[in-house]
Amino acid sequence: MSEQIYDFYLAKDPKAIICMPHSGLKLPAEFNDFVVSNSKVLGCDVDFRVFDLIDKERLVSSGICLIIAKNIRTSIDLNRPRAIALLNWDKNTLGQQVVVNTPDQELAQDLLQKYYDPYFEKVKETIQQYSIEQGIDLHSMPSRPTNYHLKKNPDQVLTRPDFCLSDLDGKSCPKVWMRKAIKRFENRNYQVGYNDPYRGGQGTVFLNEQGLNAMQIEIKRELYMDETNQTLIETKVSKLKENLTEILLEIFDLN
Numbered sequence: 001m002s003e004q005i006y007d008f009y010l011a012k013d014p015k016a017i018i019c020m021p022h023s024g025l026k027l028p029a030e031f032n033d034f035v036v037s038n039s040k041v042l043g044c045d046v047d048f049r050v051f052d053l054i055d056k057e058r059l060v061s062s063g064i065c066l067i068i069a070k071n072i073r074t075s076i077d078l079n080r081p082r083a084i085a086l087l088n089w090d091k092n093t094l095g096q097q098v099v100v101n102t103p104d105q106e107l108a109q110d111l112l113q114k115y116y117d118p119y120f121e122k123v124k125e126t127i128q129q130y131s132i133e134q135g136i137d138l139h140s141m142p143s144r145p146t147n148y149h150l151k152k153n154p155d156q157v158l159t160r161p162d163f164c165l166s167d168l169d170g171k172s173c174p175k176v177w178m179r180k181a182i183k184r185f186e187n188r189n190y191q192v193g194y195n196d197p198y199r200g201g202q203g204t205v206f207l208n209e210q211g212l213n214a215m216q217i218e219i220k221r222e223l224y225m226d227e228t229n230q231t232l233i234e235t236k237v238s239k240l241k242e243n244l245t246e247i248l249l250e251i252f253d254l255n
Contacts (some may be wrong), residue, residue, distance in 0.1 A: 004028075005118050007068045009056060014130035016252045017062035017212075018054075018131045019123060019137050021203050022047040024069040029077045030111060034087055034101045040230070042074045044092040047140040048230055050239060053219065054138075055245040065126055069119060074098050076115045079137070079201040085116055093148040093234035120206060127210045134252055135212040136176075137203035141221035145197065156197035162190040164218040166200035173213040177251075181215065184247045219244070 025046060027035070035042060051068045069078050077088040086108055088182070089098045089235040103111065116251075126132065143160055143195060150156070163185050167173045178194070185192045207214035221227050224236045249255035 009060045009066040011060050011063045011065045014061050014065050016134040017065045017132050019203050020050050020068045022073050022139055023050040026069045026070050032067050035098055041096045050140050053241050053244055079203050080121055093146045127252040135214045137216045139218045140221050141218040143220050153197050160220055161193040162220050163216055164193040164198050166195050166198050166216040168200040172204050172208040173215050177213055181251045184250045188243050
């Protein structure tokens with residue numbers, strides 16, 4: 001079952017882990033009766049192809065394990081607590097209806113056991129087996145906030161930075177590690193927000209609960225894609241991939 005839920009890359013000598021819980025595009029058949037069929041509506045808030053913004057082979061060979069969710073977040077959102085993860089998105093961030101029906105309690109638990117629990121079990125198992133101490137939850141963010149985002153965080157900047165680094169308001173990693181990470185991005189002339197507009201989600205919480213120094217990294221989608229058409233801009237991807245891979249290695253001291 002796990003191969004349907006996530007792709008997992010085990011490093012030869014594991015030192016760190018990067019999780020990508022929001023980049024999946026697959027809608028499991030069990031959800032067809034509960035959400036709209038319009039793929040653009042369903043995929044509005046996907047962290048589109050974030051896994052293509054890193055050199056997976058180089059990261060893995062350097063000691064970084066990767067886990068990449070395959071299912072779309074509008075079915076089960078892996079960056080939310082289990083109690084609210086199932087069909088969390090009644091509407092997407094543009095206000096378009098997503099959920100049209102809800103499963104009964106028994107089916108809801110079955111779906112969580114099948115599509116939520118194994119992801120976190122794999123992350124926990126990897127951390128424990130290899131005594132991993134550092135982790136990153138990797139995401140992308142809309143380049144401009146919608147009304148949904150402004151309602152959630154009315155004080156956020158309207159012109160979003162290139163990256164947002166989050167540590168649950170200073171709770172999930174040492175300040176020196178966060179300062180080092182921010183500096184690595186700034187050294188390459190990227191603008192960085194710290195806990196603004198995002199403070200970190202369930203992925204960061206979970207990593208920290210396992211004893212890891214953990215942070216969430218959000219990438220502004222304008223840096224690599226056409227957000228209207230949901231397509232990659234290859235010239236931008238190539239540059240970002242090279243820079244982001246180097247930065248991640250530097251953050252983990254694996255370069």
